[in-house]
Structures are given as C-alpha cells and as structure tokens.
Amino acid sequence: MLTAITSHNAHLFEGELDQMFRLRYKVLVEGEGWSELDSADGRERDEFDDDFTTYLIAQNPLSGAVAGCVRFTPSLRPSLSSEVFPQLFDLKSLPIGKEVYDGSRIVVDPDLKHSGSPTEIAGELYCGMFEFGIALQLRAITCVVAMKWLHYMRHWEWDIAPLGLPKKMGEESVLGLELHTTPEMLTHIRKIRSQDAPVLSWSDIGLIRANHEIMHAMMLNEQKVA
Amino acid sequence: MDSQASPTELDYHTAICWAGDDMLGNLTLEFVERVDHLSCEDELIQEFERSLNLLSVKYFALGEVAGIAVDPPIQVGNYPAEWLYEYIGGNYQIIDPVAHMALKTTRPFGWNEVEEAGLVRGRGKDVYHAGVEHGLGQGRSVPIYQANGYLAVASFCDVALDPDPKVISALELMTLYFHSRLAALRARAEGQRIRLSDRERECLHWAAAGKTDWEIGEILTISQETAHRHIENAKRKLGVKTRVQAVITALRQRELSV
Numbered sequence: 001m002l003t004a005i006t007s008h009n010a011h012l013f014e015g016e017l018d019q020m021f022r023l024r025y026k027v028l029v030e031g032e033g034w035s036e037l038d039s040a041d042g043r044e045r046d047e048f049d050d051d052f053t054t055y056l057i058a059q060n061p062l063s064g065a066v067a068g069c070v071r072f073t074p075s076l077r078p079s080l081s082s083e084v085f086p087q088l089f090d091l092k093s094l095p096i097g098k099e100v101y102d103g104s105r106i107v108v109d110p111d112l113k114h115s116g117s118p119t120e121i122a123g124e125l126y127c128g129m130f131e132f133g134i135a136l137q138l139r140a141i142t143c144v145v146a147m148k149w150l151h152y153m154r155h156w157e158w159d160i161a162p163l164g165l166p167k168k169m170g171e172e173s174v175l176g177l178e179l180h181t182t183p184e185m186l187t188h189i190r191k192i193r194s195q196d197a198p199v200l201s202w203s204d205i206g207l208i209r210a211n212h213e214i215m216h217a218m219m220l221n222e223q224k225v226a
Numbered sequence: 227m228d229s230q231a232s233p234t235e236l237d238y239h240t241a242i243c244w245a246g247d248d249m250l251g252n253l254t255l256e257f258v259e260r261v262d263h264l265s266c267e268d269e270l271i272q273e274f275e276r277s278l279n280l281l282s283v284k285y286f287a288l289g290e291v292a293g294i295a296v297d298p299p300i301q302v303g304n305y306p307a308e309w310l311y312e313y314i315g316g317n318y319q320i321i322d323p324v325a326h327m328a329l330k331t332t333r334p335f336g337w338n339e340v341e342e343a344g345l346v347r348g349r350g351k352d353v354y355h356a357g358v359e360h361g362l363g364q365g366r367s368v369p370i371y372q373a374n375g376y377l378a379v380a381s382f383c384d385v386a387l388d389p390d391p392k393v394i395s396a397l398e399l400m401t402l403y404f405h406s407r408l409a410a411l412r413a414r415a416e417g418q419r420i421r422l423s424d425r426e427r428e429c430l431h432w433a434a435a436g437k438t439d440w441e442i443g444e445i446l447t448i449s450q451e452t453a454h455r456h457i458e459n460a461k462r463k464l465g466v467k468t469r470v471q472a473v474i475t476a477l478r479q480r481e482l483s484v
C-alpha cells in the first residue's frame with residue numbers, strides 16, 4: 001500500500017516526508033550524481049515541493065522506512081516540465097489544464113533489504129500513478145524521461161506520447177513525455193505485477209480528489225483577483 | 227534558395243532543410259503515431275525506410291549484439307545484400323567496433339567517434355574497412371536497450387559527418403518506435419508457437435548440463451521414467467530426434483537459456 005500526502009495531511013507525516021527528501025538526496029545526488037540538486041542538509045527538495053504538491057510514498061512494511069516516492073504537481077501552476085525543461089517539449093506543446101499533472105522525482109531505494117525489492121516498490125508506484133490519474137480522471141501526466149525508460153515503456157506497451165525530440169543531458173538522451181492513465185493501463189500493469197489489489201486506500205483517494213478540487217478552486221480565485 | 231518559391235515547387239528533402247524544425251517534427255510525429263497501426267513487418271520496414279529517405283539516409287541496419295551468438299540476431303535493414311550475408315555469416319557483430327562502442331555508451335554516436343575512441347583495431351579493422359568497400363559511407367549508430375537484456379544497435383549510413391543534431395534526435399526517436407513495434411510484432415508471432423511446459427524445460431535444462439534421466443529424476447524428485455517422458459515430449463515439440471538437438475533448438479528459440 002502507498003500513502004498519499006498533500007498539504008492537508010502533511011502535518012501527520014512530517015517524519016515520512018523528511019525521510020523522503022533524504023531518500024531523494026541519496027538516490028539522485030549521491031547515487032545518480034546529479035550535483036545540481038546538491039544541498040547542505042542532505043535532503044533534496046526544490047521549488048516544486050510546495051503546498052500544491054501531492055506525494056505518494058511507499059514504506060517498508062516491517063520498518064516503516066520510506067522506500068520509494070513520486071510527486072505530482074498541477075499543470076496550471078509552474079512545474080518542473082514548464083519551468084526547468086521546456087526545451088524537452090519541442091514536438092508538441094506541453095499540455096496544461098485541470099486534467100493534466102506533472103510527475104517527477106520517482107525514486108526507489110536501491111538498498112531495500114527486508115520484504116520488497118526495488119522492482120516491487122517501483123511497480124507499486126506505477127500502479128499508484130495510474131490510480132491517481134484515474135481517480136482524478138486526468139487526460140495526461142507529463143514528465144521527463146531518459147530514452148532508456150522510453151524503451152521499457154514501449155516494451156510494456158504503456159499508453160504514452162512523446163512530446164519532444166531526445167536531447168543530450170549528461171550521458172543520456174532525455175525527452176518530454178505524456179502518459180495516459182487509462183483503466184486499461186492499470187489493469188495491464190496489475191496483470192504484469194500479478195497484483196490485483198489497489199495500492200491507494202479509499203480514504204487516500206478521497207483526500208486526493210478533495211485536494212484536487214480545493215487547489216483548482218483556489219487557483220481560479222487567484223486568477224480572478226489578479 | 228528563393229524564399230518566395232512555394233513549398234510545392236521544392237522537393238521534400240530540400241523542404242526539410244529549408245523549413246527546418248516543423249517539417250522534421252511533423253515527420254517524426256507522423257511516423258511515431260503511425261507505427262502502432264502497422265501489423266505487418268514488411269509494411270513497418272517500408273514506412274521506416276520511407277521516413278529515412280526523407281532524411282536522406284541511404285542505408286540502415288538494425289541488429290542485436292548478443293554476447294554469445296546463440297540465437298540469430300534480429301537483423302533488419304537495407305544494407306547491400308553481399309555485405310549483410312558476409313556480416314551475418316561471419317558473426318561480425320562480435321568483432322564489429324561499432325557494436326563495441328554501442329556497449330560503452332547510451333547515446334547515438336558517429337562512426338568517426340569509434341575511431342577516436344581507439345576501438346578500430348585487430349579484426350575489427352577489417353570489418354570497418356570492409357563496410358566502406360561495400361559502399362557504406364560515414365554513419366551514425368543508435369544503441370537500443372531491449373527489455374530482454376540484449377543490446378541492439380541501429381546504424382544509419384550516408385549521413386553527412388556532422389548532421390543537424392535535431393535530425394539525429396529524430397532518428398533516435400523514430401528508431402526506438404520502429405524497433406519496439408518490430409519486437410512486439412515478432413513476439414506476437416512467436417506467441418503463436420508451441421511452447422515447452424515448465425517440466426519439459428526443467429528436464430531439458432538438466433539434460434543440457436549432462437545429467438542422465440535418473441539424475442534428473444533425483445534432482446526434480448520425479449521418477450526416471452517421468453523425466454524420460456518429459457524429454458521425449460520436448461523433442462517431439464521441438465521437432466528433433468536427439469536430446470542434443472533438443473537443447474540446441476530450445477536455446478535458439480529461447481525456450482532455454484544458459
């Protein structure tokens with residue numbers, strides 16, 4: 001099971017959120033060597049970690065330690081894709097709207113020792129991503145991926161569309177992508193994992209939906225005032 | 227170039243260089259969106275070749291780089307036939323410096339970079355120069371990461387030494403879509419083949435390790451007769467007469483792995 005965290009329940013998960021930022025640091029800065037994300041306190045967080053962000057976290061069932069995470073931000077606000085990587089969306093313009101979220105920082109602890117392999121946790125997070133998209137009836141989740149992941153997505157027949165031509169970033173080619181979170185894809189991924197059960201609880205789905213409506217109403221009000 | 231000339235008066239190739247981004251983007255998107263609607267391998271290859279021609283790429287080849295060539299590698303392309311026969315027959319993918327380079331990098335590379343990386347030496351030199359003799363000019367290669375763990379390489383020839391990076395990017399993306407669709411079509415075709423049962427595969431695995439029917443029975447806690455029967459069934463399904471042939475055929479068809 002995954003846990004959903006928004007600004008509404010973040011106060012109940014301060015410890016987990018802190019572990020999540022440390023995990024992101026461990027994997028992205030120390031592991032991948034993305035020094036541009038380096039920080040003084042051993043936690044990786046940026047301007048897209050704010051009150052409008054929804055996190056899904058996976059926890060080690062025995063220790064409760066955060067073993068994986070992903071985050072989503074509404075496309076109607078500045079996102080990683082729109083602000084940091086707009087050049088990766090040069091084939092088709094970045095989709096924006098209430099039904100589009102930007103996904104990023106999908107991270108899995110490579111050192112999992114007790115029950116749950118990194119692949120299992122990754123599979124759980126993918127299911128979580130699809131359950132999230134279906135709960136909100138999203139048209140698309142935009143993200144930036146390395147070509148290697150595009151190969152896997154094509155192999156596993158994910159419903160995706162490239163939004164940009166691949167560009168060199170360090171040693172890899174990366175591009176902007178949109179993911180379609182359809183019920184068919186969720187069934188397909190569950191079949192591949194041989195796990196039928198949902199990874200998000202009903203109350204978390206409720207939280208995600210409520211948060212989605214409240215956020216978008218706020219953003220509409222902001223626009224009216226401005 | 228007279229900028230007042232209407233697009234219809236220009237040939238498509240010139241139009242791409244002249245109008246630049248839009249044409250290239252549309253070409254790429256068109257191919258990417260079309261690919262999953264093609265259910266015939268020949269059609270797919272034709273569409274890919276058509277797109278390549280529009281980018282003035284004359285030759286292409288797509289091959290798997292297996293460490294030990296147990297299976298015939300996926301070989302698809304329009305390289306000159308004699309060169310293809312020589313390459314496949316001689317298992318050149320093992321010594322080809324282009325293949326070695328592909329194992330070291332995740333990104334597209336020009337063949338000039340292979341020389342610069344000092345990989346053209348020994349027998350590899352012969353492969354490299356033989357290609358040139360068969361009419362292959364300067365080229366670019368794109369490594370492809372397959373889900374089965376084997377690396378594949380797509381190579382394109384007669385591309386000018388320093389082409390527009392956008393053209394290379396377009397090639398990279400279209401190649402990925404081409405390859406993944408090709409693999410999906412082939413997997414679908416294979417899925418319709420007769421498969422070995424788990425027990426048959428297990429018995430064959432131990433037979434490959436040199437175990438007798440009795441030893442296999444001991445290992446799998448089944449009777450010697452049952453082990454024998456599983457292997458006979460496997461032989462029948464694979465259409466061969468001896469268990470040695472069964473092992474080889476099963477390896478080739480990826481029913482078994484070393």
